[in-house]
Amino acid sequence: MKIIAANNSANYNFTISNKIEAGIVLTGSEVKSLRTNTGSIRGAYIIEQNGELWLSNSFIKKYQNASDHKYDPTRKRKLLVTKREYDKILGSIKQGGFTIIPLSLYFSDKGFAKLSCGIAKGKKKIDKRESIKLRDWNIKKHRLLKNN
Numbered sequence: 001m002k003i004i005a006a007n008n009s010a011n012y013n014f015t016i017s018n019k020i021e022a023g024i025v026l027t028g029s030e031v032k033s034l035r036t037n038t039g040s041i042r043g044a045y046i047i048e049q050n051g052e053l054w055l056s057n058s059f060i061k062k063y064q065n066a067s068d069h070k071y072d073p074t075r076k077r078k079l080l081v082t083k084r085e086y087d088k089i090l091g092s093i094k095q096g097g098f099t100i101i102p103l104s105l106y107f108s109d110k111g112f113a114k115l116s117c118g119i120a121k122g123k124k125k126i127d128k129r130e131s132i133k134l135r136d137w138n139i140k141k142h143r144l145l146k147n148n
Helices: 028-035 083-096 125-147
Strands: 002-006 014-024 045-049 052-056 077-080 099-107 113-122
Touching: 014 083, 014 099, 028 099, 045 083, 045 099, 083 099, 083 113
Parallel strands: none
Antiparallel strands: 002 099, 014 077, 014 113, 045 052, 052 077, 099 113
């Protein structure tokens, strides 16, 4: 598994309750561009339209040798999930106030581009402070155990 892009701020801003792996529909030149690590999912989000999931605002740089003259690097890209996963995602979004966020974009062992998504709920400022305190405490604890 080769990670292309990761959303590092997702764990800080959201409490992730469930992770889902989805395929992503790309053109040939986009795949070639991603193989040279020229993609980003920072600020990207996932929306539901007409019974399908779409990745919006993700950036994939234009491949140098591509002949696309009207290439849009931030176009919407369709996500491929099973009907069961789609129903699970839609139910949690409609019911519990959850949102779906992209966590990482990577190539699977078979060479397919995949997107790891998380069903998440936004953190408040107090929750963010608590997670920072917990992380700092764990770092100090490991240092103390290492020195003894």
